Amino acid sequence: MTFRIVANLLQVLFVLLLAPLAKGVLNRLKERLQSRRGPPVLQPYYDLWKLFHKDEVISERASWVFRITPCIVFAAPLVVTLLIPVLTAYPLFMAFMADMVGAGFILALAGFFSSAAAIDSANPYGAMGASRTRMVGFLVEPTFMMIFFAVSFAADSTIPYLVQQKWVASASAFFAPSHLLVIVAFVMIILAETGKIPVDNPSGDFELAMIDEAKNLEYSGRGAALMQWGGSMKLLVLMCVLLNVLVTPWGLANGTGLLDVVLAIPPIALKVLLFLVVLAAIEASLAKLRLFRIPEFLGAAFVTVFVALIVQVFA
Amino acid sequence: MSMAVVASLNTLFGVLFLLATFMMLALRQTQAILHAYVAQALLLVGSTALLAVAAASPELAIVAFITLVAKPLLVPALIVRLLAPALRAKREVQATINVPATLALALAISLLAYFLTRPLVAGVDPVVQVNVPIGLDVLLLGVVMLAIRREAVPQLMSLMVIDNGAFFAGIAITTSSALVEFAAALEGVMVVMIVALLTRAIARSLGRTEVSALAMLREGKAP
Numbered sequence: 001m002t003f004r005i006v007a008n009l010l011q012v013l014f015v016l017l018l019a020p021l022a023k024g025v026l027n028r029l030k031e032r033l034q035s036r037r038g039p040p041v042l043q044p045y046y047d048l049w050k051l052f053h054k055d056e057v058i059s060e061r062a063s064w065v066f067r068i069t070p071c072i073v074f075a076a077p078l079v080v081t082l083l084i085p086v087l088t089a090y091p092l093f094m095a096f097m098a099d100m101v102g103a104g105f106i107l108a109l110a111g112f113f114s115s116a117a118a119i120d121s122a123n124p125y126g127a128m129g130a131s132r133t134r135m136v137g138f139l140v141e142p143t144f145m146m147i148f149f150a151v152s153f154a155a156d157s158t159i160p161y162l163v164q165q166k167w168v169a170s171a172s173a174f175f176a177p178s179h180l181l182v183i184v185a186f187v188m189i190i191l192a193e194t195g196k197i198p199v200d201n202p203s204g205d206f207e208l209a210m211i212d213e214a215k216n217l218e219y220s221g222r223g224a225a226l227m228q229w230g231g232s233m234k235l236l237v238l239m240c241v242l243l244n245v246l247v248t249p250w251g252l253a254n255g256t257g258l259l260d261v262v263l264a265i266p267p268i269a270l271k272v273l274l275f276l277v278v279l280a281a282i283e284a285s286l287a288k289l290r291l292f293r294i295p296e297f298l299g300a301a302f303v304t305v306f307v308a309l310i311v312q313v314f315a
Numbered sequence: 316m317s318m319a320v321v322a323s324l325n326t327l328f329g330v331l332f333l334l335a336t337f338m339m340l341a342l343r344q345t346q347a348i349l350h351a352y353v354a355q356a357l358l359l360v361g362s363t364a365l366l367a368v369a370a371a372s373p374e375l376a377i378v379a380f381i382t383l384v385a386k387p388l389l390v391p392a393l394i395v396r397l398l399a400p401a402l403r404a405k406r407e408v409q410a411t412i413n414v415p416a417t418l419a420l421a422l423a424i425s426l427l428a429y430f431l432t433r434p435l436v437a438g439v440d441p442v443v444q445v446n447v448p449i450g451l452d453v454l455l456l457g458v459v460m461l462a463i464r465r466e467a468v469p470q471l472m473s474l475m476v477i478d479n480g481a482f483f484a485g486i487a488i489t490t491s492s493a494l495v496e497f498a499a500a501l502e503g504v505m506v507v508m509i510v511a512l513l514t515r516a517i518a519r520s521l522g523r524t525e526v527s528a529l530a531m532l533r534e535g536k537a538p
Contacts, residue, residue: 172323175327176323177326177327177329177330177331181330295414295415296341296414296415296418299341299415299418300337300338300418303334303337303418303421303422304334306422306425307330307333307334307337307425308330310426310429311326311329311330314429314433314444
């Protein structure tokens, strides 16, 4: 029992402490691909440190929603961490509290609150960003649902730990067309959900073109730090779901010793690093889509997973 | 190769073949559509070659070779050579319905194709079970593409998509049709050449290749 709690804490600490690093590495890789030097890899930590030591300014019109949102955005990815395999291949004690749909729901809750807070701040850009995020969000939703259907058809479960064991089991299950298509669709969904380039430009400074960032404009000091930290943790959690459950379910700890769990950190960090290279390549080689082309991008993701489901059901 | 490996590789080819067709439906620039077409044709060649190896059939190998020469090489080369200005145009091709609606329609058609072929392929070889529905699906999607595109060059490619769809179903059903395939491939190339020349004539007299502008006859006095 004690071990399980410690292992769970380790998973949470892994996500909590390495998420800013993942963001820093991604930024650095992107700059490198564009032949620029870029900020240091540890820059997100410096930013967080700076923001935590600054005064916070909150509009006097803002309600409790605005104040509580940074905490929810910060906490939601950590709760999801308890549900998914981050370091261990076997379920820990919270794993059967909710399945992948439940994890999606928790992340959606954070999304809902950040949109509500953006409207609450009465900043016109905030409301615009919120409505755009909602548009992307509800277009992502059907694809997410179809991914869950396809996964549960293939693995008879949507508990991430069981799904992952199904893909590991045999090479033919791993190379099944439906599995490969689900991976493609999931990567497209991650790009949309975390505001990456074909959908949104995370490094843009132009408020009118923002989708995701516009919601955080009103936050300063500690609130801004929590929002940024939460955002980078959300990316890391989604990457863990993609890498540890769907794409490369190897390298997770199988033994029940503390050392096993600690030794699982390097291979998983390596997997995340490799995926960050792919992500940076996608971001550096594509152009941002016009707002009204986003439905087509997400429509393509939907078609991909739909084909996966058809093949799965009829084969 | 074991039968299971062949079946799963074949399914992979089939699924990618279907996705390339979806891409052709969703893309807006003529050149990008041509690239998707080439990818689709190459997947068709790959699938044919795979089945030729699996069935140890020289006839199918010949078919694969004919397909390789005709579909991903000769047809695009002809289109590029005869219609370079229309291809290079960076403007977006108009369609009668928008892309999300097209994709929704295409998904409905895919389901329909699977349901229609279900009684036909019940209990037969797994390769046929994959190829016949996907072949019919791609054929129908080609018809949709032909109906919604307003320009001559994408319409020409839709004709080839219809052909590819029928072909994809055909290679799984029979292995002894090299002569027929030869004739069909030759005919495909001929069709492309004739339509491309016609399109060139249209482009020369109108200055564009948008065929939706040619919907009305003007007899007698021009308005």
